[in-house]
Amino acid sequence: MVTPPVSPPPGTPSRRKMQQGASAALYAALVLLALWIIRDFIPAVGWACVIAIALWPLLRKIDCHAWFQGRTTLIAAILTAGIALLVVLPVGLGIVQASHEVHDLLAWFKGVQENGIPMPDIVHHLPFGSEQVATWWQTNLAQPLRQSPAMKGLHGNAVVTFSRHFGARAAHGVMVFAFMLVTLFVIFQAGPRLSGALHKGAQRAFGSNGAQLLTRMTAAVRGTVAGLVVVGIGEGALLGVAYAVTGVPHVALLAFVTAIAAMLPFCAPLVFCASALWLFVQGSVAAALGLIVCGFVIVFIAEHFVRPVIIGNSTRLPFLLVLFGILGGVETFGILGLFIGPALMTVLMVLWTDFVR
Numbered sequence: 001m002v003t004p005p006v007s008p009p010p011g012t013p014s015r016r017k018m019q020q021g022a023s024a025a026l027y028a029a030l031v032l033l034a035l036w037i038i039r040d041f042i043p044a045v046g047w048a049c050v051i052a053i054a055l056w057p058l059l060r061k062i063d064c065h066a067w068f069q070g071r072t073t074l075i076a077a078i079l080t081a082g083i084a085l086l087v088v089l090p091v092g093l094g095i096v097q098a099s100h101e102v103h104d105l106l107a108w109f110k111g112v113q114e115n116g117i118p119m120p121d122i123v124h125h126l127p128f129g130s131e132q133v134a135t136w137w138q139t140n141l142a143q144p145l146r147q148s149p150a151m152k153g154l155h156g157n158a159v160v161t162f163s164r165h166f167g168a169r170a171a172h173g174v175m176v177f178a179f180m181l182v183t184l185f186v187i188f189q190a191g192p193r194l195s196g197a198l199h200k201g202a203q204r205a206f207g208s209n210g211a212q213l214l215t216r217m218t219a220a221v222r223g224t225v226a227g228l229v230v231v232g233i234g235e236g237a238l239l240g241v242a243y244a245v246t247g248v249p250h251v252a253l254l255a256f257v258t259a260i261a262a263m264l265p266f267c268a269p270l271v272f273c274a275s276a277l278w279l280f281v282q283g284s285v286a287a288a289l290g291l292i293v294c295g296f297v298i299v300f301i302a303e304h305f306v307r308p309v310i311i312g313n314s315t316r317l318p319f320l321l322v323l324f325g326i327l328g329g330v331e332t333f334g335i336l337g338l339f340i341g342p343a344l345m346t347v348l349m350v351l352w353t354d355f356v357r
Contacts, residue, residue: 041179043176043336044176044177044179044180044183045179045180045183046336046340047176047180047336048180048181048183048184048187049187050221050225050336050339051083051180051184051225052184052187052188053218053221053222053225054221054222054225054226055079056195056218056222057222058079059075059079059188059191060192062075062079063075063191063192072188072189072190072191073189075188075191076185076186076188076189076191077185079184079188080181080184080185080188083181083184084181087177090256090260093253094253094256094257097250097253117137119134119137119138198214199211199214199215202214212350213347213350216346216347216350217343217346217347219346220311220342220343220345220346221339221342221343223310223311223342224311224326224338224339224342224343225339226310226311227307227308227310227311228263228264228307228338229263230310231262231263231302231303231306231307231310232259232260232261232262232263233259234262234302234306235258235259235262235268235298235299235302236255236256236258236259236260236262237255237259238298239254239255239258239262239268239271239272239294239295239298240252240254240255240258242272242290242291242294242295242298243255243272243275243291246275246279246284246287246288246290246291247279247284247287248275248278248279248291254271254275257271258271258272262299262302264330264335264338265303265307265326265327265330265338266299266303268295268298268299269295269296269299272291272292272295273292273295275291276288276289276291276292276295279291304323307326308322308323311326311342318349321345321348321349322342322345324341324345325341325342325343325344325345326338326341326342327341328341329341329342329344
């Protein structure tokens with residue numbers, strides 16, 4: 001006769017270990033289930049957390065002011081509205097500026113469809129490859145673009161498909177931005193109570209080392225935001241001067257677009273190279289070459305020296321780890337990885353330091 005297994009009596013160490021293991025498994029399963037349910041909103045929450053970490057010192061200063069004490073909802077509303085305006089106003093100004101150019105752009109496009117794009121005289125004066133460029137230009141661009149081989153692949157279905165994908169991505173971006181603002185308002189409204197609760201929870205779960213690690217990670221995110229924004233604004237301002245000197249039109253708008261692009265690693269060249277191409281087509285070869293050389297020098301210094309130093313000083317990370325964290329984070333997590341990467345590199349550095357002690 002088989003004797004059934006006897007469970008440990010209540011209160012014994014083995015019974016408590018079983019209960020703790022079961023509770024940990026249940027908690028992990030519930031957390032994973034909750035994350036799976038809100039998976040579409042995780043980017044919005046991530047962006048809200050990044051912005052909240054960057055602005056947390058400002059929030060504490062405002063909260064300590066006598067006039068704002070106890071008015072957490074007002075503080076949250078002001079900061080959230082400020083973030084919304086920082087995004088909406090530039091985008092709106094860009095749309096307005098672009099709408100002013102639509103009429104001229106449509107007229108130009110209609111003209112090149114009927115007559116083609118005349119080949120600039122500078123092509124004949126190229127130091128090498130002038131014959132090949134001239135032949136390609138005459139074949140693809142100099143004749144009416146309706147009959148150009150370069151335009152045959154742009155059929156109606158491709159344009160419609162691209163428009164649908166662009167519209168879907170734009171709608172998704174607007175949704176993420178809206179939920180990000182709502183999440184950001186809630187975080188700001190919680191105020192210092194949320195910071196204290198997170199610190200206490202990390203200390204209870206992982207000890208004092210876990211709380212210090214959380215503090216270092218937030219410093220890494222804050223330093224990354226400062227490095228991206230400061231360097232991006234600096235690159236936009238310097239290249240704005242270069243645009244003005246070389247005669248590129250719409251200097252202010254291009255400088256703003258360059259500053260936004262420069263906040264992403266190695267994206268500023270897309271803007272100033274397009275501007276240099278416009279100068280080249282207009283026949284200003286010296287100005288185009290000068291803009292390209294000036295742009296790449298500014299980007300090289302900013303991306304390889306200034307930005308890693310700003311981020312590294314705030315996180316105490318070596319230059320190589322900062323660079324790997326930024327580039328690897330972008331490749332793995334997209335734009336949000338700009339902030340996740342250095343934070344994870346900070347964790348790696350702290351763990352290594354504790355291991356070799």
